[in-house]
Amino acid sequence: MSAEIADVRQVQGYCSLCIARCGTVATVVDGRFARLDPDPTHPTGAAICAKGRAAPELVYHKDRLKHPLRRTRPKGDPDPGWEEISWDAALDQTAAAMRRIAEQYGPEAVAFSQSSPSTTAIADSGAFLTRLMNAFGTPNLVSALELCGWGRGFATRYVFGVGSVATGSAGGAMADIAESGCLILWGYNPSFSRITHATATVAGLKRGMKLIVIDPRNVGLANKADVWLRVRPGTDGALALGLASTMIERGWYDEEFVRAWSNGPLLVRSDTDRLLKAEHLASAGGSGQFVAWDTVSNSVVTYDPAAGRYQAPGGHLALRGEYKVATVDGTVSCRPVFDRYAELCKRYSPEVIEATCWIPPGQLEQAARTIWQSRPVSYYAWSGHEHHANSTETARAMAMLYALTGSFDVAGGNVLFAAVPAASIAGEELPAARRIVPAIGFNERPLGPARFHHVSTRDFYRAVLEGVPYPVRGLIGFGSNLLLAQGDPVRGRTALAALDFYAHADLFMTPTAALADIVLPVASCFEREALKIGFEISEEAQSLVQLRQAIVAPPGEARSDTELIFGLAASLGLGEHFWNGDVDAAYRQQLGPSGISLNRLRAEPAGLRRPLTTRHMKHTVSDEKGNPRGFPTPSRKIEFWSETFLDRGYPPCRILLSRQSARLRAPTWLPPSR
Numbered sequence: 003m004s005a006e007i008a009d010v011r012q013v014q015g016y017c018s019l020c021i022a023r024c025g026t027v028a029t030v031v032d033g034r035f036a037r038l039d040p041d042p043t044h045p046t047g048a049a050i051c052a053k054g055r056a057a058p059e060l061v062y063h064k065d066r067l068k069h070p071l072r073r074t075r076p077k078g079d080p081d082p083g084w085e086e087i088s089w090d091a092a093l094d095q096t097a098a099a100m101r102r103i104a105e106q107y108g109p110e111a112v113a114f115s116q117s118s119p120s121t122t123a124i125a126d127s128g129a130f131l132t133r134l135m136n137a138f139g140t141p142n143l144v145s146a147l148e149l150c151g152w153g154r155g156f157a158t159r160y161v162f163g164v165g166s167v168a169t170g171s172a173g174g175a176m177a178d179i180a181e182s183g184c185l186i187l188w189g190y191n192p193s194f195s196r197i198t199h200a201t202a203t204v205a206g207l208k209r210g211m212k213l214i215v216i217d218p219r220n221v222g223l224a225n226k227a228d229v230w231l232r233v234r235p236g237t238d239g240a241l242a243l244g245l246a247s248t249m250i251e252r253g254w255y256d257e258e259f260v261r262a263w264s265n266g267p268l269l270v271r272s273d274t275d276r277l278l279k280a281e282h283l284a285s286a287g288g289s290g291q292f293v294a295w296d297t298v299s300n301s302v303v304t305y306d307p308a309a310g311r312y313q314a315p316g317g318h319l320a321l322r323g324e325y326k327v328a329t330v331d332g333t334v335s336c337r338p339v340f341d342r343y344a345e346l347c348k349r350y351s352p353e354v355i356e357a358t359c360w361i362p363p364g365q366l367e368q369a370a371r372t373i374w375q376s377r378p379v380s381y382y383a384w385s386g387h388e389h390h391a392n393s394t395e396t397a398r399a400m401a402m403l404y405a406l407t408g409s410f411d412v413a414g415g416n417v418l419f420a421a422v423p424a425a426s427i428a429g430e431e432l433p434a435a436r437r438i439v440p441a442i443g444f445n446e447r448p449l450g451p452a453r454f455h456h457v458s459t460r461d462f463y464r465a466v467l468e469g470v471p472y473p474v475r476g477l478i479g480f481g482s483n484l485l486l487a488q489g490d491p492v493r494g495r496t497a498l499a500a501l502d503f504y505a506h507a508d509l510f511m512t513p514t515a516a517l518a519d520i521v522l523p524v525a526s527c528f529e530r531e532a533l534k535i536g537f538e539i540s541e542e543a544q545s546l547v548q549l550r551q552a553i554v555a556p557p558g559e560a561r562s563d564t565e566l567i568f569g570l571a572a573s574l575g576l577g578e579h580f581w582n583g584d585v586d587a588a589y590r591q592q593l594g595p596s597g598i599s600l601n602r603l604r605a606e607p608a609g610l611r612r613p614l615t616t617r618h619m620k621h622t623v624s625d626e627k628g629n630p631r632g633f634p635t636p637s638r639k640i641e642f643w644s645e646t647f648l649d650r651g652y653p654p655c656r657i658l659l660s661r662q663s664a665r666l667r668a669p670t671w672l673p674p675s676r
């Protein structure tokens with residue numbers, strides 16, 4: 003009897019279970035997914051984590067959902083009476099319920115929910131999900147953004163005009179670790195969460211890069227750091243201002259960069275606490291223009307944000323001091339924005355920081371000096387600084403501190419790396435998207451997540467149970483386990499049970515899914531194709547385009563989220579907006595500007611490269627009118643002062659401690675940080 007030779011197959015791809023998207027090689031033995039290993043030829047393939055190594059356990063778990071299910075008993079009944087139904091029936095019933103609700107209350111009465119793209123594989127289908135919402139006409143995506151992602155991903159827009167200034171997600175800037183003189187890891191432990199960054203950091207340390215770790219715990223790379231700041235949880239914003247205070251006091255900041263590229267020189271009226279406008283000058287300047295003080299001519303100069311230019315070259319603009327300006331309201335005392343910012347920072351003296359953040363003055367100074375003397379500086383900030391009620395102010399304070407270094411978009415700083423050109427498929431141009439109403443929560447917090455169509459569970463539950471600000475009667479869930487991942491599960495349970503209709507797609511039956519009317523089985527990321535255009539780690543990684551192959555078939559009738567979305571769109575009569583059900587046609591459209599063909603990509607599981615060259619300091623490049631491009635903020639400058647905030651009733655420049663952190667006491671059981 004001869005021993006049978008196993009059929010062993012290896013498939014290059016990437017793990018999609020979290021945002022790291024590690025390059026991998028899957029081994030399939032006799033048709034069975036046996037193991038997942040790192041792919042050292044892939045730019046994110048230096049290593050994989052325990053979750054990735056356990057991928058086969060996820061794929062073959064006995065509790066995987068395998069068939070579409072329909073509830074046959076009331077939601078209060080302990081037995082839902084799940085009944086297997088066909089995909090066609092499940093999608094048709096879901097589409098019919100969505101249409102029914104939209105006809106009665108408007109399409110916004112159907113909300114969607116999704117799991118975190120940072121910690122699950124939903125990003126494989128995220129753009130298609132957004133497209134479905136746009137095609138249907140609802141702005142309401144219940145996500146965990148207010149808990150995780152808002153500060154690092156969105157709040158930095160109010161300083162740089164760019165989201166994800168420190169993380170690189172969704173077109174943001176990435177820490178150019180390979181060229182950095184100093185890297186700051188702020189509330190971020192890549193040894194656990196993004197191994198590619200950890201290995202790049204260790205390589206940087208070997209060539210002499212300085213490392214500052216800001217974390218309450220001595221974890222990950224903290225023991226390799228030149229400075230480990232053991233910050234009191236919730237006080238990161240105060241620490242940012244304290245570091246800035248030391249840097250400003252010592253002259254450790256890039257004054258020319260601040261003068262040229264921030265709104266630091268613009269004058270603030272002391273009588274109204276608003277930026278002085280040129281049209282209010284006694285000499286009456288242009289409408290919509292602002293005013294700075296020229297220290298050579300000892301007079302005002304105007305600034306036109308539309309052109310991003312001062313009336314005179316800006317080399318002598320005042321950043322500090324107080325100036326009397328003749329206006330139509332008489333003589334008004336004014337100070338530059340930067341002077342107001344410096345005044346705010348000064349309140350966070352080393353003594354205040356020691357009492358507030360538990361950072362000794364010597365350490366604060368050491369960190370500030372390291373930041374200044376080891377430029378270019380890059381920083382990577384993750385969720386550690388976000389889980390507090392002051393997340394927006396914290397992220398702004400950190401971004402302003404970073405602006406002082408002048409390292410933004412220079413080699414070794416946080417760089418807007420070039421990206422492979424690709425077509426957007428999010429569907430903002432679709433007819434229903436143009437009629438979309440504001441998301442729930444927008445009226446109360448117009449600058450927060452709802453502005454970007456992300457809805458908190460608190461607001462979602464209120465809309466379901468109280469109809470405020472308008473009724474929400476349906477939910478289409480993609481893997482989001484609201485009851486376990488979000489607060490107030492009792493109210494959440496009541497709200498989910500009160501919906502007219504709820505369909506939920508997932509790998510497993512969860513407590514949240516158990517409240518659905520229809521449950522749809524989803525293929526894991528190892529059982530479906532997905533297109534990835536660029537890996538947000540470095541320029542080299544950005545140049546890689548990969549069509550990940552399915553390693554094995556999904557269990558039972560499970561389908562990918564993408565197939566589900568395309569199928570639901572067809573059932574809703576929206577198939578024409580979804581390439582008439584042809585996913586490949588969608589990928590081809592996405593890839594069009596890249597010049598990469600889908601067939602070639604499919605034939606190369608390791609992916610194809612589209613060489614990129616990053617141009618640094620893009621804010622200095624001229625636009626089509628010959629004006630400096632600047633930053634995508636209202637002032638076209640980095641904003642130390644936000645009139646956008648003032649217009650919505652928020653202070654333009656401040657930082658508050660969160661109430662939670664104010665209650666914390668200094669730990670007596672921890673050894674002092676180094």
Ligand code: SF4
Binds near residue numbers: 021023049196
């Ligand atoms: S860090 Fe782990 S879970 Fe995340 S992509 Fe890499 S292997 Fe997968």
